[in-house]
Amino acid sequence: EAGVAQSPRYKIIEKRQSVAFWCNPISGHATLYWYQQILGQGPKLLIQFQNNGVVDDSQLPKDRFSAERLKGVDSTLKIQPAKLEDSAVYLCASSFSPGGARETQYFGPGTRLLVL
Amino acid sequence: SQQGEEDPQALSIQEGENATMNCSYKTSINNLQWYRQNSGRGLVHLILIRSNEREKHSGRLRVTLDTSKKSSSLLITASRAADTASYFCATGETGANNLFFGTGTRLTVIP
Numbered sequence: 001e002a003g004v005a006q007s008p009r010y011k012i013i014e015k016r017q018s019v020a021f022w023c024n025p026i027s028g029h030a031t032l033y034w035y036q037q038i039l040g041q042g043p044k045l046l047i048q049f050q051n052n053g054v055v056d057d058s059q060l061p062k063d064r065f066s067a068e069r070l071k072g073v074d075s076t077l078k079i080q081p082a083k084l085e086d087s088a089v090y091l092c093a094s095s096f097s098p099g100g101a102r103e104t105q106y107f108g109p110g111t112r113l114l115v116l
Numbered sequence: 117s118q119q120g121e122e123d124p125q126a127l128s129i130q131e132g133e134n135a136t137m138n139c140s141y142k143t144s145i146n147n148l149q150w151y152r153q154n155s156g157r158g159l160v161h162l163i164l165i166r167s168n169e170r171e172k173h174s175g176r177l178r179v180t181l182d183t184s185k186k187s188s189s190l191l192i193t194a195s196r197a198a199d200t201a202s203y204f205c206a207t208g209e210t211g212a213n214n215l216f217f218g219t220g221t222r223l224t225v226i227p
Contacts, residue, residue, distance in 0.1 A: 102147060
């Protein structure tokens with residue numbers, strides 16, 4: 001079974017530029033998550049999708065971050081414009097059913113973003 | 117907000133020794149999960165323990181859960197150099213849709 005795919009793996013941009021990350025979850029997984037992991041900390045949920053609908057985006061900085069999951073499969077996360085404090089690893093995860101907090105989540109390798 | 121707090125923040129042991137990591141949390145949970153993260157990689161799920169369970173085993177891993185103390189421990193027996201990684205506990209709060217991750221324990225196993 002193929003795992004969660006993410007691209008790019010690394011990205012370096014200057015502040016105020018835009019950046020987009022892509023995620024392809026495990027086939028058949030209804031729920032998709034985007035996390036932000038700042039160095040030395042645990043992952044923090046940014047947004048959770050169930051199929052192509054948003055379940056939770058309460059911690060997404062909506063003035064600069066946006067995410068979509070078209071057709072309930074792939075997802076993109078965008079930052080526009082980026083700030084220095086956005087430097088982090090962005091992790092995508094998926095789970096089979098909507099029970100997000102009650103089941104295993106499968107993580108991709110992450111995208112490491114550095115904002116200069 | 118992050119729910120779990122791991123202790124210790126860092127742990128260094130010799131290969132073959134056992135490693136114990138602890139996680140404390142604050143609210144009511146449905147389950148608690150442990151994940152491993154190797155440097156520069158994504159997280160890998162290790163084990164899930166439900167709130168009505170007290171102990172669970174998986175290979176060299178043993179997890180305990182004490183809901184009265186709001187704490188869990190992860191024991192890795194007969195550690196190997198390949199166990200070197202960061203270990204995170206994640207709590208599934210009652211009524212919540214998602215997991216809350218702790219700050220992690222950085223384990224180093226010296227060959």
